[in-house]
Amino acid sequence: MFDLSPLSISLRAACIATFIVFVLGTLAARLVLGLKGKLASFVDTVCTLPLVLPPTVLGFFLLVLFGKHGPLGALLSQFGQSIIFTWYATVLAAVVVSFPLMYRSARGALEQVNSEHVWAARTLGMREGSVFLRIMLPEAWPGIMAGITLSFTRSLGEFGATLMIAGNIPGKTQTIPMAIYFATSSGDMRTAWIWVGLMMLLSFLSLGFSSYLAARREQ
Amino acid sequence: MSLSIDAQLSIAKKTHSEPFTLDVSFTVGNGEILGLLGPSGCGKSMTLKCIAGIINPDKGKVQLGGVALFDGEKGISLPTRQRRVGYLFQSYALFPHMTVAANICCGMTRMPRESKEQYRHRCREELRVYLELLHMEQFAQSYPRHLSGGQQQRVALARLLASRPDAILLDEPFSALDDELKDSIDQELKATLLKTQCPVVFVSHNAQEIQRYCSRTLHLVHGHLRQAGKSGCQQR
Numbered sequence: 205m206f207d208l209s210p211l212s213i214s215l216r217a218a219c220i221a222t223f224i225v226f227v228l229g230t231l232a233a234r235l236v237l238g239l240k241g242k243l244a245s246f247v248d249t250v251c252t253l254p255l256v257l258p259p260t261v262l263g264f265f266l267l268v269l270f271g272k273h274g275p276l277g278a279l280l281s282q283f284g285q286s287i288i289f290t291w292y293a294t295v296l297a298a299v300v301v302s303f304p305l306m307y308r309s310a311r312g313a314l315e316q317v318n319s320e321h322v323w324a325a326r327t328l329g330m331r332e333g334s335v336f337l338r339i340m341l342p343e344a345w346p347g348i349m350a351g352i353t354l355s356f357t358r359s360l361g362e363f364g365a366t367l368m369i370a371g372n373i374p375g376k377t378q379t380i381p382m383a384i385y386f387a388t389s390s391g392d393m394r395t396a397w398i399w400v401g402l403m404m405l406l407s408f409l410s411l412g413f414s415s416y417l418a419a420r421r422e423q
Numbered sequence: 424m425s426l427s428i429d430a431q432l433s434i435a436k437k438t439h440s441e442p443f444t445l446d447v448s449f450t451v452g453n454g455e456i457l458g459l460l461g462p463s464g465c466g467k468s469m470t471l472k473c474i475a476g477i478i479n480p481d482k483g484k485v486q487l488g489g490v491a492l493f494d495g496e497k498g499i500s501l502p503t504r505q506r507r508v509g510y511l512f513q514s515y516a517l518f519p520h521m522t523v524a525a526n527i528c529c530g531m532t533r534m535p536r537e538s539k540e541q542y543r544h545r546c547r548e549e550l551r552v553y554l555e556l557l558h559m560e561q562f563a564q565s566y567p568r569h570l571s572g573g574q575q576q577r578v579a580l581a582r583l584l585a586s587r588p589d590a591i592l593l594d595e596p597f598s599a600l601d602d603e604l605k606d607s608i609d610q611e612l613k614a615t616l617l618k619t620q621c622p623v624v625f626v627s628h629n630a631q632e633i634q635r636y637c638s639r640t641l642h643l644v645h646g647h648l649r650q651a652g653k654s655g656c657q658q659r
Contacts, residue, residue, distance in 0.1 A: 289558040320512050320514055321516050321519075323477050324516035326476075327504075327510040327586075329505075329532055330529065330582075331504065338529075339518060342518075343518075343519070343520060371553075396509060
């Protein structure tokens with residue numbers, strides 16, 4: 205019987221990670237737009253860094269942070285919790301690697317929002333929160349949607365950081381990319397082919413869905 | 424409630440070696456429509472932006488009904504949201520993803536001690552009033568992109584009025600309209616503006632437009648006021 209658990213592990217992790225990244229990335233983009241000068245470039249650089257760092261480096265840092273003796277890991281273990289080598293670690297890894305994609309898409313989209321609309325909203329007495337939620341976000345939505353798609357596909361394909369902090373526990377932390385790697389290395393080409401095909405299908409579908417949304421919006 | 428501004432501001436422009444300096448000082452009374460006339464780039468819009476808090480002057484004061492909106496000396500600068508200044512942008516700045524009705528309701532705020540139900544009811548009532556006032560009833564559910572320039576202008580004006588401002592700033596309100604439309608809108612707009620009993624600043628590069636609306640005109644040239652007086656008797 206073919207074990208389908210990597211599919212559900214991957215999909216669940218990618219969906220939750222994408223949601224988290226959507227919130228964090230969009231807020232970070234809004235925050236950076238409100239900053240000026242050197243501070244803005246610094247925060248921008250920090251937010252973009254995971255994009256260029258090797259996933260193993262990210263995994264290493266996550267391990268240091270969330271490991272048994274890491275500051276966050278120690279805090280969690282006081283509550284009897286641990287993230288490393290659990291399903292949550294796959295979510296965490298996906299969040300960290302896909303965050304820059306969401307952040308950059310959102311920042312680009314928010315920069316494009318007509319500033320007169322934003323000022324008009326303020327003259328109408330709208331609070332900053334409403335200006336953001338009711339004026340900026342809807343206007344930036346196509347770009348943000350693109351960011352969501354990119355983040356989702358990136359989360360789905362995450363391998364390096366996941367391997368380091370979540371490991372390869374079948375039925376628990378084994379995601380599709382992990383299944384592909386270990387099937388290939390053990391010579392099980394049939395399993396590898398199935399997962400590769402499924403992965404391509406999923407990526408194709410999510411990109412297609414986003415371009416369908418973009419096209420529908422333009423009409 | 425009168426509006427007064429006395430502001431100085433200098434901005435370095437990339438294209439010029441010398442910075443652009445703005446130095447304006449005037450007062451607009453209740454129910455008065457003051458014209459601010461000048462060629463493009465003379466600082467008319469910048470003056471409005473200083474009043475609305477979109478730009479902060481380097482020094483000076485902006486007061487509305489005795490309340491300091493900006494005071495360089497005391498370091499006061501109210502955020503735009505709290506200034507209660509209605510701003511009609513040249514492009515009208517209607518929110519493209521909202522219907523006409525939603526656009527107009529944007530500026531309505533819930534009163535203290537008003538229940539959600541009462542607030543909704545009042546919004547509906549006021550929406551009806553403003554749509555009727557500006558003859559836009561049949562367009563309530565339309566999106567701005569489906570409206571003509573004149574209709575967009577009226578929606579922007581309705582939205583502005585619905586936010587109950589204490590002062591009104593009009594930035595080239597007719598530049599996006601053709602001449603015929605201008606004449607048809609003219610009298611109604613003027614009557615509507617006067618009815619609010621707000622101080623109104625009307626910015627334009629067109630002397631005729633200003634004459635039709637304003638009881639007093641200021642000429643702004645290179646960021647400085649040239650002359651003041653009754654527009655009727657002061658012909659260049």
